[in-house]
């Protein structure tokens with residue numbers, strides 16, 4: 089969840105509790121940045137790539153966390169990324185979403201949008217949604233309110249109070265509720281949902297913005313087997329319509345959803361191919377899968 093949306097949600101929670109203070113009424117004019125898709129500046133995928141990284145490097149205090157990393161993702165693809173702890177998976181997502189600036193390299197969204205020229209909130213608006221490992225829904229709001237909130241533009245409390253879903257947005261909300269298996273729980277407080285349901289709700293909040301690309305960091309960590317299986321079904325349904333990059337350590341989950349698997353190690357691509365191919369790669373066995 090982006091800081092902007094967290095701020096909007098905090099205001100909504102505060103209103104519920106009747107504690108909106110003067111200082112909370114304006115948000116500093118920042119745009120809500122939750123994967124909101126803007127019609128202008130459509131992503132050009134004519135060249136067959138929705139995401140393109142070339143020779144990207146970043147160092148922290150002299151340590152190369154990302155080292156000449158190159159990879160690309162096709163439109164509608166569900167790409168799995170695996171690799172040992174410290175391989176650079178989270179840092180790669182930080183670079184794509186504008187949270188971290190690389191020292192060098194190229195990062196393009198489609199063939200025309202140079203992501204290195206955009207700030208974090210703008211990148212979300214361009215259609216890149218990110219889900220962090222820990223679910224960050226608004227526990228004191230209902231499932232419906234969380235999804236509704238994801239549609240809002242951040243124009244202050246007054247705007248939020250007057251905000252009403254139009255029929256297209258209502259239809260989208262109903263569709264998202266079905267997709268994330270929470271139609272029966274629409275009026276429940278998010279805080280009362282299971283861990284897996286909270287994860288789905290946060291994915292639903294991203295989907296409300298109809299992102300082109302979804303980055304999902306360890307989405308099934310802490311889920312029950314049943315929740316993991318339903319999440320696999322969900323991702324398989326989302327691919328095609330959206331492009332997905334899924335970072336996960338759960339190999340049985342990867343086996344269920346994967347087409348191409350990228351193995352990161354020491355900040356660059358060690359191997360790439362089907363799961364069978366990378367699992368039988370000696371270098372991958374050595375650094376990640378164990379003997």
Ligand SMILES: Nc1ncnc2c1ncn2[C@@H]1O[C@H](COP(=O)(O)OP(=O)(O)OP(=O)(O)O)[C@@H](O)[C@H]1O
Pocket residue numbers: 148149153171172173174175176177178179180
């Ligand atoms: N802001 C930072 N300052 C210093 N070092 C950092 C910073 N961010 C990441 N690192 C280092 O960069 C390396 C890559 O970290 P990163 O979190 O991207 O790995 P990862 O593949 O996501 O690991 P994990 O599977 O454990 O989540 C690690 O050695 C980490 O300590």
